[in-house]
Amino acid sequence: MVILFSLLSQYFLTINNILSIVQQSAINLVIALGMSFVISTGGIDLSVGAIVALTSVIMANLINNYGIPILAGILIAFLVGLIAGAVNGFFVGVVGLQPFIVTLASVTYLRGLALVYTSGRPIYGLSDNFTKLFAGYIGIVPVMVIWALAATVVCIFLMRKTRFGEYTLAIGGNEEASRLCGINVIKIKIYIYMLSGFMSALGGMMLAARLDAAEPASGSSYELDAIAAVVLGGTSMSGGKVNMIGCVVGALILSMLANGLTLLNIQTYYQQVATGLVILLAVILDKRRTQ
């Protein structure tokens, strides 16, 4: 695909364009990393887009209208993400409901809360320091890329090197056996959804900074992009098997596709068709490979 696009468009392989591809994938990647943990346990988190919206409007409102220091506003936003995740985790882990249903409910009420909180109006014009922190540049490198990189490193470390990561995969592989091995399945599940909420909050900060605005309607269908990246990367939807590097590649492929097709002047409607087909193709190839 890279070769095809670079043959068809001379801009595709320029440094600026590559950085822009990575930048475009950054928000999705950050959310998809959190989603990887959730999917590894056989769960799903549909509420990520709503958390993006809710955290960004809360942060923007607190900073713009209440004069709270920027860092405090950001901290509160992350806290909100963690709480939203913990609530998801509570219903999945403690109450034992299906993740799909729990997060289907929370995507609705969290989005509702964001709309209530702002009366449906976007908040424009954020502080310069804030936008610099999440969407500025260091030299020619966008800060968003650095955030995404940092998130990737941390998440891969969590998955591969810590007890938390190992338990995550164990639960996804066989929940019953994990419990009988003394693993606190409920606690780990709550942590996992909290992690997903935290990553969504980070996504929310990055999105608000990039748009220089916080919109209660933003982040819709982000959950689908994140799931697509995870699946493209070769992570199994039934849990127990994860590919974190694959998730990074998946997110990059998605934004590369959008970028390449745009450079070729192809309408966004066709781009959607192409993206869907690429996802199907990738999953078929993955199934072939693993059989």
Place this chain on the structure above:
Amino acid sequence: MADYLEMKGICKSFVGIPVLKDVDLSVRKGEIHALVGENGTGKSTLMKILFGIYKADAGEIKIDGKTIQISSPKQAYGAGIRMIHQELQLIPEFTIAQNIMLGNEIMSTAISIDRKKISSYVQKAIEQYGLALDADAKVKNLTLAEKQMVEILKALYFKSAIVVMDEPTAPLTDKETEILFSATKKMSKAGTSIIYISHRLEELPDLAERITIMRDGMVISTNNMKDVTKDEIVKQMVGRTVEQFFVKTTKPLKEIMLEVDNLCVGNQVKNVSFDIYKGEVLGLAGLMGSNRSVIAKAIYGDVKKTEGTIRLKGKKLEVKNCKEAIKNGIGYLPEDRKTEGLVLMEPVYKNVTYPRMESFCKMGIINEFERKKSVQLILKRIGFKDIYFSRILKNLSGGNQQKVIMGRWYFANCELLILNEPTRGIDVGAKKEIYEMINEMVSNGKSVLLISSDMPELLNMSDRIITIKNGRISGCFEAGKNMYKQTSILQAMLGGVNCGEN
């Protein structure tokens, strides 16, 4: 009598490794033919070739004298071949009748199924073969034995010519086994040829007419069942003489390890009291539905006890979950290693270390070097070569999977190990190794609570046996005493209280 099914010169290799070498198997019409061999000797592969799941590299299959090609399970069905798997292929939410007629529904109109007719046909068949089943009962409410009966009924209903039964009695109690045997015999009388795969050699003389023994992908012999003794069979299976049974080698100590006093769990377990001494193996016997596993799970903290006290080495134990039980030195090997025991997609070393990760973790970060060191020690103790270290559990044999769980509890350093059916569905060699491990543990002053449906195993490995019926203790037996024999223990499992000897 002429052979009905003939498999001749069957060869099969996987990635260059021969699994079946020139195998001949012939089965007469209406015969029950036992097929035995240790795990990994190619029995399943042979049956999968018969069933069209694998294609043989060489050899031919004849049915009723005619050579046939079977290249898919569908064709196998067409040729009247059925397989009753250990993992039953029934839909839990459907009734018995629906399950049996699945794919062959009787229609009342072009689009609607005639449920009444289906149910009455199946009920008729049930009565015809003298089975005690209700055609309209949902499969999920049946016992395991009844579910197997449904599979047999299915084979009978469609007049299957050949039925393969793969270890059907492994999960059954003796009583249920009897029922299964009579159904199997009925099936053979009706003219069906049965290939019966089993690890329970003692049940074969009752059942089978001939026996074929396989080892390392070859057929060693085919004999009339009455012409061979169990010793000879075992000898041929393993290719060397083994002691037929393994016995516990050491005597228990005088100190008490575990005291269970008046344990109750809802209405599943009622007023159960017993002690386990250090160095003792206490056997726990009970039919399906006796809730013997609930007792184990209550001690292990997986099920909440409603009443009673449990003391470990004199200290009162109040465990809320498995983690606390493990911390207190209790381990549990579950009944079904695949669904409750192992994370099959993960490697050996991870599966061994799950219960006690904290021993090589600092702030939640795993020290892989430390882990490797301690796992290698464990692998040595369970008789694994180093190359097993990162093998994925899914690819190990049942016996080796079970050894991984044993290794796990070595690693967790447990004082009291609860074993729930430790040797179910594993081959003779692996069984022996498990018994050796039990002996090693108790000789070091640790204790074992052994739950098993395998009577000889229970009698040979235990110091004492208590029987459970409907969640209550119905008998206790001490090794060496008069009553310590299969018949009296079975009686206690079925009914009457028998604690006279204690």
